Amino acid sequence: MARRMSAVAALGLSLATWIVAPALARPVSYQGGWTVIEETNRQNTSVWVHYTLNPKLSLGARGEWDRPMDVMFTGGQATYLVNRWFGENYQGNLYAFAGAGVAEGINDNPADAEFASFAGVMADWETRRWFVSYTARGFDAGDIDASFAHRGKVGVAPYVGNTGDLHTWLMVEVDHRPDNEAPVGVTPMVRLFKGAALVELGWSVTDDQPLINFAYRF
Amino acid sequence: MFRTLMIASAFALAVPSVALAQDHGAHDHAAHDHGAHEMVGVEIPDQDDIREALAAGGSYVGVEVLGVVCDFCATAMNRTFSRRDEVAAVYVDLDTKTMSLVLKEGQNLDDATIGDLVERAGYKVSTITRPDLTEANDAS
Numbered sequence: 001m002a003r004r005m006s007a008v009a010a011l012g013l014s015l016a017t018w019i020v021a022p023a024l025a026r027p028v029s030y031q032g033g034w035t036v037i038e039e040t041n042r043q044n045t046s047v048w049v050h051y052t053l054n055p056k057l058s059l060g061a062r063g064e065w066d067r068p069m070d071v072m073f074t075g076g077q078a079t080y081l082v083n084r085w086f087g088e089n090y091q092g093n094l095y096a097f098a099g100a101g102v103a104e105g106i107n108d109n110p111a112d113a114e115f116a117s118f119a120g121v122m123a124d125w126e127t128r129r130w131f132v133s134y135t136a137r138g139f140d141a142g143d144i145d146a147s148f149a150h151r152g153k154v155g156v157a158p159y160v161g162n163t164g165d166l167h168t169w170l171m172v173e174v175d176h177r178p179d180n181e182a183p184v185g186v187t188p189m190v191r192l193f194k195g196a197a198l199v200e201l202g203w204s205v206t207d208d209q210p211l212i213n214f215a216y217r218f
Numbered sequence: 219m220f221r222t223l224m225i226a227s228a229f230a231l232a233v234p235s236v237a238l239a240q241d242h243g244a245h246d247h248a249a250h251d252h253g254a255h256e257m258v259g260v261e262i263p264d265q266d267d268i269r270e271a272l273a274a275g276g277s278y279v280g281v282e283v284l285g286v287v288c289d290f291c292a293t294a295m296n297r298t299f300s301r302r303d304e305v306a307a308v309y310v311d312l313d314t315k316t317m318s319l320v321l322k323e324g325q326n327l328d329d330a331t332i333g334d335l336v337e338r339a340g341y342k343v344s345t346i347t348r349p350d351l352t353e354a355n356d357a358s
Contacts, residue, residue, distance in 0.1 A: 030294035031338040055340045086284035086342050128287050162312050163292045196293045
């Protein structure tokens with residue numbers, strides 16, 4: 001009984017600390033486009049593959065590993081572009097996303113598989129020089145736990161490149177996971193992208209963990 | 219040790235990318251004759267596939283697009299238009315916010331179709347220009 005309760009608590013705590021958030025780059029791509037995103041931050045490692053059905057909607061499959069808790073989530077995600085604002089020199093986006101799947105313990109975590117679901121919003125605004133984004137997500141694992149987490153990111157391009165150039169951004173991400181032992185994380189990073197490929201390399205100064213993100217748009 | 223390597227790698231990648239980008243503006247336009255194209259008030263991008271497609275008898279369409287602020291935006295429009303049989307070449311210039319299309323000889327994409335395709339890529343058309351480059355070529 002005590003072992004089962006501690007397993008449930010471990011699963012609940014780990015699910016509560018997840019940020020299952022849209023990708024670092026364009027969670028909705030061009031119609032007919034495939035996108036592959038890998039993300040590793042101070043807590044999780046995930047892989048997300050999505051297909052854009054139309055300019056407003058993408059559907060995909062996601063796998064996420066909570067490394068400290070050894071919990072694996074696998075499931076699907078839908079992302080909807082609520083609105084996009086256009087200007088000559090800027091673009092703003094508001095997305096809503098939701099997903100569902102199964103979460104279970106792996107390796108030394110004995111937690112049994114449970115149905116899990118999540119929903120959230122993401123907003124971003126960018127010019128060729130400045131970038132800012134915000135993501136918030138709620139997560140529900142049935143009787144185990146429910147949680148909320150969010151993060152913000154700001155960035156500046158030290159130079160403005162043209163099509164086909166290597167683009168560089170200096171960014172800082174601050175995330176807040178209320179149920180985590182260290183609720184606030186700060187991660188400076190460098191974003192590099194060229195053509196259809198994007199890489200982010202950073203280090204969480206609060207958790208002493210690497211950030212390694214990669215995206216490719218087919 | 220690993221953290222030191224990560225931070226050093228990040229800066230090692232960032233510094234040369236800044237240096238490379240600072241050379242980007244030094245493109246020598248003097249080596250290229252833009253006279254014919256500038257006569258019709260259109261800046262045709264200096265790209266091999268655009269030049270070759272025009273030389274093969276293609277027709278040029280300039281599309282100013284709103285919201286094009288990054289290379290991913292350019293990739294989206296490039297991929298969307300490259301799939302069309304009518305299109306011989308496409309190039310998106312982030313500086314001028316213009317997508318240059320060269321349609322194959324005898325082919326056409328009307329403004330409504332271009333607007334629809336730009337929206338499918340996730341963006342919005344500002345203006346569409348169809349200069350008659352044959353006049354400028356004859357004059358030169």
